Amino acid sequence: MPYAHITGWGMAVPEPVLTNDDISKLVDTNDEWIRDRTGIRERRIARENEYPSTLGVAACIKALKVANLAPTDVDLIICTSSSPEYIFPATACLIQDQLGATKAGAFDLLAACTGFIFATNMAAQAIRSGSIKNALVVGTETLSRFVNWKDRNTCILFGDGAGAFVLQASDTPGGVYSAVMHSDGSGGDALSLPGGGARYPATEETVLEGKHYIQMDGKAVFRFATRVMASATKEALAAAKWKVEDLQWVVPHQANIRIIEAAARGLEMSMDRFVVNLERYGNTSTASIPIATVEAVEKGKIKPGDKIVFVGFGGGLTWGAMTAEWTGPIPTKHHVYPEPYRWFGRIRSLARRIWRYIEGFFNRREL
Ligand code: UT7
Numbered sequence: 001m002p003y004a005h006i007t008g009w010g011m012a013v014p015e016p017v018l019t020n021d022d023i024s025k026l027v028d029t030n031d032e033w034i035r036d037r038t039g040i041r042e043r044r045i046a047r048e049n050e051y052p053s054t055l056g057v058a059a060c061i062k063a064l065k066v067a068n069l070a071p072t073d074v075d076l077i078i079c080t081s082s083s084p085e086y087i088f089p090a091t092a093c094l095i096q097d098q099l100g101a102t103k104a105g106a107f108d109l110l111a112a113c114t115g116f117i118f119a120t121n122m123a124a125q126a127i128r129s130g131s132i133k134n135a136l137v138v139g140t141e142t143l144s145r146f147v148n149w150k151d152r153n154t155c156i157l158f159g160d161g162a163g164a165f166v167l168q169a170s171d172t173p174g175g176v177y178s179a180v181m182h183s184d185g186s187g188g189d190a191l192s193l194p195g196g197g198a199r200y201p202a203t204e205e206t207v208l209e210g211k212h213y214i215q216m217d218g219k220a221v222f223r224f225a226t227r228v229m230a231s232a233t234k235e236a237l238a239a240a241k242w243k244v245e246d247l248q249w250v251v252p253h254q255a256n257i258r259i260i261e262a263a264a265r266g267l268e269m270s271m272d273r274f275v276v277n278l279e280r281y282g283n284t285s286t287a288s289i290p291i292a293t294v295e296a297v298e299k300g301k302i303k304p305g306d307k308i309v310f311v312g313f314g315g316g317l318t319w320g321a322m323t324a325e326w327t328g329p330i331p332t333k334h335h336v337y338p339e340p341y342r343w344f345g346r347i348r349s350l351a352r353r354i355w356r357y358i359e360g361f362f363n364r365r366e367l
Helices: 020-024 031-038 052-067 091-099 112-128 185-190 204-208 218-240 257-267 285-298 339-366
Strands: 003-012 017-019 042-044 076-080 105-109 134-141 161-170 175-183 249-252 307-314 318-325
Touching: 003 052, 003 112, 003 285, 017 020, 020 031, 031 257, 052 076, 052 091, 052 134, 052 161, 052 339, 076 091, 076 112, 091 105, 091 134, 091 339, 105 112, 112 134, 112 161, 112 175, 112 285, 112 307, 112 318, 134 285, 161 175, 161 285, 175 218, 185 218, 218 257, 218 307, 218 318, 249 257, 249 285, 285 307
Parallel strands: 076 105, 076 134, 249 307
Antiparallel strands: 003 161, 003 175, 017 042, 134 161, 175 318, 307 318
């Protein structure tokens, strides 16, 4: 059975920075409160022309570059997002098209902030089953579009950004070893975005009632998160037959520093072994784990051979953890430049649209 190695990684965040002081001009809050209660100092906010697909594509291109893999060699793209571009088509299909990943099947997976763990596990399972060789997993968010900038309970927390992993099959032991996935739908109302779906399709009323904004019972989510972070980590470790002492790093979902500290206490681990960067990006939901990982690798913290647990929680409610041994790119002789495939992808996409138009025109005449 092949192993599923993480061979590429990339992130992309919008340039505009929104500080706590900036938010204090919008709602009754202040920098000190936000830092004390969450650990967040600032977050990135997408520009008008930035979307989950554009940020996702930028992160994927970087991940493909690290893996030295052409978009045309990708078999599967799983995108996970709490702020997808549309209900459908899937954001994964937009990314597939923009990357020029002509061979890839692409779909979205929705598990809120736990999405990246669920999606990476699904991609790893597809590789381990032998049915595919190369997968792209991308978590990408423009949550700022769904934040109520008058609600101080939520608007202080979230930020925009994207992170991606390339997973590849290899006979060498390493990569993803185990994962646990959990859900408890009874807590769905603790963190939700109720408007715009089939229950509350967009009407003037739903807009006025604020149903198209993120709604959260912060305390309930906090209590749930502090319970499950350590327990999920222990479960994933047991499934991999690893002990806490074997771990070099825990990469947790970046929601609140107090939740991460509670997890560290529950695991009796020092905070030094937790990768934390939420002070600069806030909670980027599905993108937070890959963004934190990419920064830790780029700073030389995470190194080949390191044993890591990725752990997260989110709306649904969902929670999960995954163990992996970090390996890095599979050595190859040739060098791949993924960017030009984007141009090829654009030309191909345009040609297909023109062809569909012509086909439609002649079909109409025939009927
Ligand atoms: O990906 C998952 C996403 N969600 C989460 O991870 C959320 C988890 N929950 C949390 O992170 C925390 O519950 C919050 C950061 C949302 C809130 O922190 P808290 O320590 O639970 O505060 P609280 O709701 O207990 O509020 C304490 C006080 C209240 O005032 P009173 O009633 O004690 O007078 C709030 O009204 O702080 C007040 N408060 C604020 N004050 C200044 C609430 N939000 C703010 C604010 N600025 N932004």
